[in-house]
Amino acid sequence: xxxxxxxxxxxxxxxxxxxxxxxxxxxxxxxxxxxxxxxxxxxxxxxxxxxxxxxxxxxxxxxxxxxxxxxxxxxxxxxxxxxxxxxxxxxxxxxxxxxxxxxxxxxxxxxxx
Amino acid sequence: xxxxxxxxxxxxxxxxxxxxxxxxxxxxxxxxxxxxxxxxxxxxxxxxxxxxxxxxxxxxxxxxxxxxxxxxxxxxxxxxxxxxxxxxxxxxxxxxxxxxxxxxxxxxxxxxx
Numbered sequence: 001x002x003x004x005x006x007x008x009x010x011x012x013x014x015x016x017x018x019x020x021x022x023x024x025x026x027x028x029x030x031x032x033x034x035x036x037x038x039x040x041x042x043x044x045x046x047x048x049x050x051x052x053x054x055x056x057x058x059x060x061x062x063x064x065x066x067x068x069x070x071x072x073x074x075x076x077x078x079x080x081x082x083x084x085x086x087x088x089x090x091x092x093x094x095x096x097x098x099x100x101x102x103x104x105x106x107x108x109x110x111x112x113x
Numbered sequence: 114x115x116x117x118x119x120x121x122x123x124x125x126x127x128x129x130x131x132x133x134x135x136x137x138x139x140x141x142x143x144x145x146x147x148x149x150x151x152x153x154x155x156x157x158x159x160x161x162x163x164x165x166x167x168x169x170x171x172x173x174x175x176x177x178x179x180x181x182x183x184x185x186x187x188x189x190x191x192x193x194x195x196x197x198x199x200x201x202x203x204x205x206x207x208x209x210x211x212x213x214x215x216x217x218x219x220x221x222x223x224x225x226x
Contacts, residue, residue, distance in 0.1 A: 004156075040218070042215060042216035042217055042218070043157070043216045090156050090157070092156075100145070100147075100162055101159045101162075102149075102157075102159060103159070104156030104157045104158070105156050106155055106156050107154070107155065107156050
């Protein structure tokens with residue numbers, strides 16, 4: 001089973017560029033989310049989705065957009081990259097709002113110069 | 114959300130039991146204790162969770178004190194592959210049902226040969 005798959009694993013962007021981090025899961029999970037992890041900050045929730053067509057903001061949504069056109073995919077878009085968005089990004093999914101086990105992807109390392 | 118306190122680091126000999134403590138003195142009655150781990154450069158991995166009873170699965174055991182103010186994760190026979198950062202989390206939610214996992218800094222467990 002593939003689980004949660006993120007691409008790309010590594011990316012370097014110039015300030016002002018835009019890009020999309022892809023996330024796909026093959027577990028038919030309704031709930032998907034994006035986190036960023038910075039040294040000393042733990043994991044912070046960016047955006048989440050409780051099902052296809054439904055998205056909402058987490059703790060740190062500014063500078064990011066998401067969409068959920070299918071159950072399987074939950075891309076994260078950086079509209080105009082800034083050095084403050086240099087981070088490791090993790091996509092996660094679970095079966096539903098009440099699901100207990102969260103499955104994480106392997107992470108995407110993003111550097112904005 | 115309840116906060117958790119964990120020692121920053123621990124060492125364990127290969128084949129021995131690793132006992133990782135966690136304090137969560139402000140936990141509320143309906144909050145679960147979750148344990149995740151993060152192996153270097155990988156996404157967090159779910160280990161186990163519990164409410165008030167002790168729990169065991171194929172990976173670990175979770176012992177929660179009767180007053181629920183602390184818990185211990187037990188890896189019964191630690192291997193080198195168990196070297197990771199272990200996070201004790203009390204599950205909290207933000208308004209609307211999003212999953213707000215406060216990971217904190219965790220315990221860096223090093224299993225030595």
